[in-house]
Amino acid sequence: xxxxxxxxxxxxxxxxxxxxxxxxxxxxxxxxxxxxxxxxxxxxxxxxxxxxxxxxxxxxxxxxxxxxxxxxxxxxxxxxxxxxxxxxxxxxxxxxxxxxxxxxxxxxxxxxxxxxxxxxxxxxxxxxxxxxxxxxxxxxxxxxxxxxxxxxxxxxxxxxxxxxxxxxxxxxxxxxxxxxxxxxxxxxxxxxxxxxxxxxxxxxxxxxxxxxxxxxxxxxxxxxxxxxxxxxxxxxxxxxxxxxxxxxxxxxxxxxxxxxxxxxxxxxxxxxxxxxxxxxxxxxxxxxxxxxxxxxxxxxxxxxxxxxxxxxxxxxxx
Amino acid sequence: xxxxxxxxxxxxxxxxxxxxxxxxxxxxxxxxxxxxxxxxxxxxxxxxxxxxxxxxxxxxxxxxxxxxxxxxxxxxxxxxxxxxxxxxxxxxxxxxxxxxxxxxxxxxxxxxxxxxxxxxxx
Numbered sequence: 001x002x003x004x005x006x007x008x009x010x011x012x013x014x015x016x017x018x019x020x021x022x023x024x025x026x027x028x029x030x031x032x033x034x035x036x037x038x039x040x041x042x043x044x045x046x047x048x049x050x051x052x053x054x055x056x057x058x059x060x061x062x063x064x065x066x067x068x069x070x071x072x073x074x075x076x077x078x079x080x081x082x083x084x085x086x087x088x089x090x091x092x093x094x095x096x097x098x099x100x101x102x103x104x105x106x107x108x109x110x111x112x113x114x115x116x117x118x119x120x121x122x123x124x125x126x127x128x129x130x131x132x133x134x135x136x137x138x139x140x141x142x143x144x145x146x147x148x149x150x151x152x153x154x155x156x157x158x159x160x161x162x163x164x165x166x167x168x169x170x171x172x173x174x175x176x177x178x179x180x181x182x183x184x185x186x187x188x189x190x191x192x193x194x195x196x197x198x199x200x201x202x203x204x205x206x207x208x209x210x211x212x213x214x215x216x217x218x219x220x221x222x223x224x225x226x227x228x229x230x231x232x233x234x235x236x237x238x239x240x241x242x243x244x245x246x247x248x249x250x251x252x253x254x255x256x257x258x259x260x261x262x263x264x265x266x267x268x269x270x271x272x273x274x275x276x277x278x279x280x281x282x283x284x285x286x287x288x289x290x291x292x293x294x295x296x297x298x299x300x301x302x303x304x305x306x307x308x309x310x311x312x313x314x315x316x317x318x
Numbered sequence: 319x320x321x322x323x324x325x326x327x328x329x330x331x332x333x334x335x336x337x338x339x340x341x342x343x344x345x346x347x348x349x350x351x352x353x354x355x356x357x358x359x360x361x362x363x364x365x366x367x368x369x370x371x372x373x374x375x376x377x378x379x380x381x382x383x384x385x386x387x388x389x390x391x392x393x394x395x396x397x398x399x400x401x402x403x404x405x406x407x408x409x410x411x412x413x414x415x416x417x418x419x420x421x422x423x424x425x426x427x428x429x430x431x432x433x434x435x436x437x438x439x440x
Contacts, residue, residue, distance in 0.1 A: 121409040127321035128401055128410055134327050135394035147394040153402055154415040167398065182415055189413040199411050206408065229413070240434065247431045249416045250424045270416055274427050278434035 003311035004056040008103075010307050011049035014300070018042045019216040025296060026220060029272065030281045030289035032227040036197065038297045039217045039224070043204065046213060049304045054107040057100040110207055117203040125195070129159035136165065144183065146171065152249050156186040158195035170249055178245040181237035188232035194225045223269045230273055243277040246270065322372075325355075325363050330372065334390040339376070339383035 022042060026035035136145035144164040152170040157163045164186045166179075174182065189195070198221070204211075205218035233242045250270065281289070322330060332348055333340060346360035364384050367373040375382045388396070401410055419427070 117409070121411050124321075124407055124409045125411045128397070128412070130324070130327060131321050131397055132394070134322070134331050135390055135397050147398055148391040149395045149398055151395075151398070153398060155402065155412050157412055165398070185415060186413065194413060195411045198413070202408075202411070225413070243431050243434060246416055247424075247427050250419050250427050270419060271423065271426060271430070274430050278430055 003308055004053040004060070004100075006307045006311040007049040007053040007056075007304060010304055011046040011053075014042065014049075014303075015046050015211060015213045018046075018300070019212045022296075023216060023220060025289075025292060026224060027272075028281070028289075029224055029227040029276055030286055031293055032224040032231065034290060034293040034297075035224045036221055036228065038293050038300070039201070039221050040197070041297050042300050043201065043213060043217055045300050045304055047204075050103075051107060052304075052308070054104045058104055061097065061100055113207045114203055117206050118199060121199050121203065125157060126159045129157040129161075129163050132157060132163055132165055142166070142179070142183070152251065154182050154186065154249065156189050158190060158193075162190045164190075173248045173251075174245060177237060177241050178248060181233045181241045182245050182249075184233040184236050185229045185242065188229040189225070192225075192228070192232075194229070197225065198222060223272070226269065227273055227276065230277060234277065239277040239280060243274055246274055246277070322367075323363075325359070326367055326372075329360070329363055329367060330386060333373070333384065333386050339385040341378075341381040341383055343381065345384075 022039055026032075026038065029035065132145055132147070136147040139146050144166050147165060147167050149167040150169045151167055152173060153165075153167045154170050155165050157165065164183060166182075170182075171179065198218075201214070201218040201221045204214040208214050230239075230242055328349065329345060332345060342357070342361045342364055345364065346355065346357050349355050349360055364373060368375050368384065372387060373384045374387050375384045377383075386393075400407065401412060402414055
């Protein structure tokens, strides 16, 4: 019971504190893959703690339900009863019961919605891949599908098989080296299975948009994955080529009816990508960032375990 | 934008490849070369596509002639815009090389690249 309470308290605190801290640590994208890992560990730590707390409460409730009423809910309830002076024991009991029941219900509902969101994402994405192959011309020499569209766009659609899509507008402005760099970027997304990470984080964000850790996390993870794919392309084609491809494809081809404000947020991400391509981080900065990220990640990963152990063993020591 | 089912996609692809209006019989015979399919299946698939607004049709004698309302290129353009534009389907998991930017942002990007170029970035 007290373990469940500690875990809930911990996940609440982390959910509030993590977004600004993690955003600051990963902003410049010095070690983007480690940055993604840190966000995922934080998200996993919070969701895992809540799920574990719900599980512990379920066990506790079941035991209490079937057992004699005198055992009630152990040490925690005794503490609560002492704290809530003037409130009758049975009332505290019913409050704790309904709170625990509500939590379990909420976890169940969220899991169900997550499952549905992920299934929809998978179906929509596979259908898009199929339709793009139908609508476009396969170009085996490029290893991509070309859509006859004047707008400049390149994107990849994961699926079976995964597909990289170029528009004729994009091919018209890129030289062969830049085409290679863009292709390497998209292939890095596909071989790195970035879509699974995106689906995971964005699914959480769609289901629980008001939890800042999820909304902020989805955005930051997407941004860091772009940077990681940029790095892969820069390794084979040079960061200058990747940067030039970014510039060539960045010219506005804004369709009417799209509010400018909605686009501005994306632009910031692209500028940050361009900056780190123009001035790559020094080896020293990279070592420092790696150390910082790794330390934070270890702390975030271990904290709930330590808390759980303390909460379980605490009464024995006391 | 609602997608095509698997068989619908095959039919649309065939009609685009042909480039001329086809009867159900012609499509059925072409489809039969690659797969086991009943004539009624071909007919209901094409009827569905007509009902959903993808195919136009006109009676010619006893049969209908079907043809796609959008060209393959128009369809591709719509597909891409639906997928990439702000406010498109949020459940699609795509990685877009670069999102659309405003003129100002693009100019800032160009300046940055020009500076990097002067400093001799490979």
